[in-house]
Amino acid sequence: MPRALTDNGRVELRLRPEDKATLTRAASLKRLDLTGYILGAVLPRAEADIAEAERLRLSERDSLRVLALLENPPAAPDRLTRAAKAGFRLP
Numbered sequence: 001m002p003r004a005l006t007d008n009g010r011v012e013l014r015l016r017p018e019d020k021a022t023l024t025r026a027a028s029l030k031r032l033d034l035t036g037y038i039l040g041a042v043l044p045r046a047e048a049d050i051a052e053a054e055r056l057r058l059s060e061r062d063s064l065r066v067l068a069l070l071e072n073p074p075a076a077p078d079r080l081t082r083a084a085k086a087g088f089r090l091p
Helices: 018-028 034-054 060-071 077-085
Strands: none
Touching: 018 034
């Protein structure tokens, strides 16, 4: 029978015994519990991965193209102009 899903903040991690022993030893050397040791190592990496994924990097050429389009936008297509004048709204 599957377990009921609960949002209790608990995460289960399956490790080989030797990997758990390594993590436990490293945590004790830092005077941390296993959870604190893992979170201290993993959370900064997770935050960096999220920031990297959310950041848009443009080449110099692409950056100049975006700036040029912002300063001199192309004319709106006729269909868009007609829709705006008719008061069309997306659902």
